[in-house]
Amino acid sequence: MVDRGASDLSLPDDWPAHPAPILALNRMGSWDWDLDSGAMHLDAMAYELFDMEPHEFDGRPATLATRVPSGDAHRLDARVAQALKSGGVLYGAYFRVRRRDGTLRWTRTQAYISRDATGRPRRIVGIVRDATHELSDSTVRRERxxxxxxxxxxxxxxxxxxxxxxxxxxxxxxxxxxxxxxxxxxxxxxxxxxxxxxxxxxxxxxxxxxxxxxxxxxxxxxxxxxxxxxxxxxxxxxxxxxxxxxxxxxxxxxxxxxxxxxxxxxxxxxxxxxxxxxxxxxxxxxxxxxxxxxxxxxxxxxxxxxxxxxxxxxxxxxxxLAEGLQQAMLPRTIPTVPGADIAVRYRAASIGRDIGGDWYDVIPLPGGRVGAVIGDVQGHDTHAAAVMGQLRIVLRAYAAEGHHPATVMARASVFLHELDTDRFATCLYAEVDLSTGVVQFVRAGHLDPLVRMVDGTCRRVPVDGGLPLGLSAEFGRLDYPVGTLELDPGQTLLLCTDGLVEQPGADLDDGLQALTTLVGAGSRDLRRLADELCQAADDWSAEDDVALLLLRRRGTGAPQSGGRLRQHVEPGDPGALTGARHMIRAAVRAWGAGERADDIALVADELITNALVHTEGAAVVTLRVITGADRRLRVEVEDASSALPRRRDAGDAGVSGRGLLLVDRLVDAWGVEARGTGKCVWCEFTVPPRR
The missing domain is CATH 3.30.450.40 (GAF domain)
Structure with missing residues (x-):
């Protein structure tokens, strides 16, 4: 064998061969992408694989992407971006090319990323080949x-x-x-x-x-x-x-x-x-x-x-809009009431349109008295709020006119019945004499009030009630019984709507008991207690509005004179007469006239009985304190008859005719005044000054 040596080699001028022919023999095309300019070069085989003519390609990769389904194009872009970001130099991916006839052909590309000395990518060169036979049916299925x-x-x-x-x-x-x-x-x-x-x-x-x-x-x-x-x-x-x-x-x-x-x-x-x-x-x-x-x-x-x-x-x-309407219907401010601390709250329901017919009101009255109202119009919408606003104003007007609590409630019921509405309302009205502590309640289908004692214990106050407002007028049952309570200094009266009581899965009595416990364990501060009660309603996800009114009678600073109580006594209503007697005795004790309580109660009972026996209508009993040179307690009994009382000799065996004699003996002064279509029999007792 002859060794020709390197010097004897004779190589062709175009050696080595350009890679394009070699790639073409293997059905591969090549491409070169300059990242700085964005230009891309394809060889002839690459054009064939993309089923594209050279004049159809402008050198931009985005134009080439029109031959690739969007899903494959995005996946390929993500693969390229990942390789560029990771610092790698090689990557590969399968993708499909859509040919002119609409059919898809699987292809494979492999590329090399050229970077400069700082690692910045400058150029990508690669090959693309037909991968139709390379991918088995299982691979395609896995991809799909x-x-x-x-x-x-x-x-x-x-x-x-x-x-x-x-x-x-x-x-x-x-x-x-x-x-x-x-x-x-x-x-x-x-x-x-x-x-x-x-x-x-x-x-x-x-x-x-x-x-x-x-x-x-x-x-x-x-x-x-x-x-x-x-x-x-x-x-x-x-x-x-x-x-x-x-x-x-x-x-x-x-x-x-x-x-x-x-x-x-x-x-x-x-x-x-x-x-x-x-x-x-x-x-x-x-x-x-x-x-x-x-x-x-x-x-x-x-x-x-x-x-x-x-x-x-x-x-x-x-x-x-609903909240604006609700706030417009509720009192804008609560008046300052001498002798009492008051806190009110309204919390909208957690569901629905966040508006309803719940309301509260505080009404200053003459003689050191204040009216406290809590109510709930049926429904949970703007119509309920509109009815509530009208009813609140009317009830406030009736109370401010000086009507008896039962009359206030009856007139409000008639007003609601005459409105163009099918709604009814529950309501509780309490008239509080802050000088005596005597509270008169009228309840129209509403919850009973609660009282928190000075020691923190809390109890429910049962109050006989009538039908809800609107219904009582519809059924002609406008007689509302009046309950009384003596509120001592430091004690707190609580009025609320059923949103504060109703709990999911519990009946009303259980809810009232839970509220009673909560009030007893609550804060001594009135406003903080109101917040705690509303928060409790939120915690058990109450689905109704909550209106709350707290009134605490102060121990000092209350008016010492000018107290006034009034009550209607209907004929044939023993409960009303009993309530009036209870009111009189509570007021006498509270006003510091306990030593004359028996005389005052006896005389008032006699005057009321006379009015009921000798006239055809109701008797209106009014108690008030008059101050001047001395301090006097005045009892007035009004009726609708203009006939004046007469002294009569009852005789030895008579059972009537002794009433006015008894009055004359026990009182310090008495008399009769005409009052429009009726009259007023009055009497006064001198009582000691309050200590």
Whole structure:
């Protein structure tokens, strides 16, 4: 064998061969992508694999991507971006090419990334080949199965989010659903922004996570060059598929978010009834591009969000209107009442339209007295609130005119019955004489009051009641019994509606007992106690409004004179007569006239009995204190008869005719006054000054 040596080799001028022919023999094409200029070069075999003529390609990768299905293109873009970001030099991927006849062909690309000394990628060269026979049917099935699983996951997440949005009543609840880690984050979203359109501006109402807010974007004009403004103007979604796309499309915004690591974003117009009400931005890390399916899911989700937002906005507008109406119907301020501390609260229901017919009122009355009202009009809507407002004003007017508590309630019932409404109302009216502590109650189908003692114990005060307002007039049962109670200094009277008592799964008596225990263990401070009671109603998820009135009689500073009590006594009503006697004795003791209590009670009973026996109507009993040179307790009994009483000689065996003689002997002064169509028999007792 002859050794020719290296010097004897004779090589052709075009040796070694250009790689293109060699690749072509293996059905491979090559490509070269300059990252600085963005230009891409394809060889002849690559054109053939992409089923493209050289004149159809302008050297831009985006043009080549038109031959690739969007899902495959986005997946390939993500693979390239990951390789560039990770610092690697090699990558490969399978993808499909759509040929001119519409059929798809599997291909495989492998590439090398060339970087400079700093590690910055400058150039990518690679090959592309036909992979139709390389991929087995099982591989294709696995690819399809993975795609189906991703599709089901995205659809499931959208369905879960849509279901959650269906229960959101307020804008805040809608935002909470969107920021829930179990919803949008499963779509790969890493942060979001949402704005609502208000008067040509977009007001940001949500952003997350913390630290993702871009200064200066809290309120922007719709015409400003921001993506949210664009989707509001065009009513079309905007999908930003790469950082380069973001930087090129929104050069004003991009420099402020480069540190957030955003690689793509989806901005969706929130459209309801063909009108933009806001915009939602979903931002992604490590994601490039969106498949058609992903776009469809996000657009559908955006529609659900828009519908939920509009519903929430309507609800809040309705709620604001309802609350405004409610507040307008309730007293704007509670008057300062000498001799008493008062706290009131109104808490709207946790469900519904947050408005109802519950109310409270405090009515200053002459003679050191005060009227306390609690009531509830049937229903939970604006009509109930409107009826409540009218009823509150009427009841207040009747009380301020000086009518007896039973008369106040009866007239209010007639008024409600004559209104053009089918509503009825429950009510409790308490007239408190702060100088004596005597409380007169009238109850129309309402809860009994509670009294908290000075030592903190609490008890329920049973009060005989009549039918609810409106119903008593309809059925002609306008007689309301009057209950009395003596409220000592330091004791607290509690009036409330059933929203403070009704608890899920418990009857009314159990609720009252629970409230009694709660009041007894509550704060000594009246306003703090009111807050605690309302908080308790919130804790057991009360489904009705709560109106609450607390009145504590002070130990000092109460008026010492001018006390006045009044009560109607109907003929044939033993209970009314008993109540009047109880009221008289309680008032006499409270006014410091206990030593003359028997005389006063006996004389008052005689005058009341005379009025009931010798006239055809009711007797009206009034007690009051008169101060001057001395201190006197005055008893007045009014009736509708103009016939004056006469002294008569009863004789030795007579059982009548001794009444006025008894009155004359026991009182310090008495007389008769004409009162319109009737008369008033009065008497006065001198009582010692109060110590």
């Amino acid at each position: 199965t993975a795609q189906d699983a991703g599709r089901r996951r995205r659809t499931s997440v959208a369905q879960v989010a849509t279901a959650a949005l269906a229960h959101a009543r307020t804008v805040k609840e809608v935002i909470d659903v969107l920021k829930d880690t179990q919803s949008l984050t499963h779509l790969g979203v890493t942060s979001l922004v949402m704005g609502l359109v208000e008067a040509g501006r977009i007001k940001l109402v949500a952003e997350g996570p913390s630290g993702s807010f871009v200064p200066g974007t809290r309120v922007t004009r719709v015409e400003e060059p921001y993506p949210m403004g664009e989707v509001v103007r065009t009513l079309a979604p905007r999908f930003i598929e790469s950082p380069e796309d973001f930087a090129e499309s929104y050069p004003v915004l991009w420099p402020h978010i480069t540190d957030l690591g955003i690689t793509s974003a989806a901005y969706l117009p929130l459209i309801a009834q063909a009108r933009p009400i806001g915009a939602l931005g979903l931002l992604y890390h490590d994601k490039y591009g969106f498949t058609e399916e992903e776009r469809d899911v996000l657009v559908t989700l955006g529609s659900s969000i828009a519908q939920s937002l509009q519903r929430a906005m309507f609800y809040e507008q309705d709620k604001d």
